Amino acid sequence: MKIITVVAAVIRREGKVLLASRPASKPPLGWEFPGGKVEPGENFNAALRRELLEELGVDSVPADRLYKVVTRNAEREIRLHFIRTLLAPDAKIVPKEGQEFRWVELSGEAPEGLLAPDLPVWNFLINFGRP
Numbered sequence: 001m002k003i004i005t006v007v008a009a010v011i012r013r014e015g016k017v018l019l020a021s022r023p024a025s026k027p028p029l030g031w032e033f034p035g036g037k038v039e040p041g042e043n044f045n046a047a048l049r050r051e052l053l054e055e056l057g058v059d060s061v062p063a064d065r066l067y068k069v070v071t072r073n074a075e076r077e078i079r080l081h082f083i084r085t086l087l088a089p090d091a092k093i094v095p096k097e098g099q100e101f102r103w104v105e106l107s108g109e110a111p112e113g114l115l116a117p118d119l120p121v122w123n124f125l126i127n128f129g130r131p
């Protein structure tokens with residue numbers, strides 16, 4: 001079984017959280033926490049910092065892991081690690097890979113199109129509030 005390790009950033013600002021759309025060329029379609037696959041030999045925080053620089057064009061400070069989700073099908077297991085991440089307050093996000101970004105109010109129902117594995121993460125963030 002192939003194991004894929006993914007890091008995803010929980011970036012909060014004024015009661016909102018940053019979500020990214022997945023490009024049409026890369027299923028599954030939907031909204032996700034920005035991030036990507038960890039490369040061999042890379043630690044989680046270095047991988048996330050690299051991904052955010054590649055995708056958002058900003059430097060970041062990944063901090064503690066908030067949540068872990070494991071999904072599995074016949075061929076592969078995806079281990080998703082959701083990491084609370086800080087950006088400078090004036091960091092300007094410049095989409096680099098064709099995704100859209102949006103700040104979504106952290107309250108109530110999860111936004112439509114949020115990837116299914118991310119639903120428990122959304123509920124966790126709602127219930128455990130702001131940093």
Ligand SMILES: Nc1nc2c([nH]c(=O)n2[C@H]2C[C@H](O)[C@@H](COP(=O)(O)OP(=O)(O)OP(=O)(O)O)O2)c(=O)[nH]1
Nearest residue numbers: 006007008032033034035036037078080115117118
């Ligand atoms: N980044 C991210 N991926 C997620 C989330 N939830 C979720 O199920 N995933 C899944 C979707 C993908 O199957 C996988 C991430 O792979 P990816 O294709 O985005 O990784 P990557 O950017 O490194 O892509 P590449 O190297 O293959 O080009 O994790 C999430 O919130 N954020």
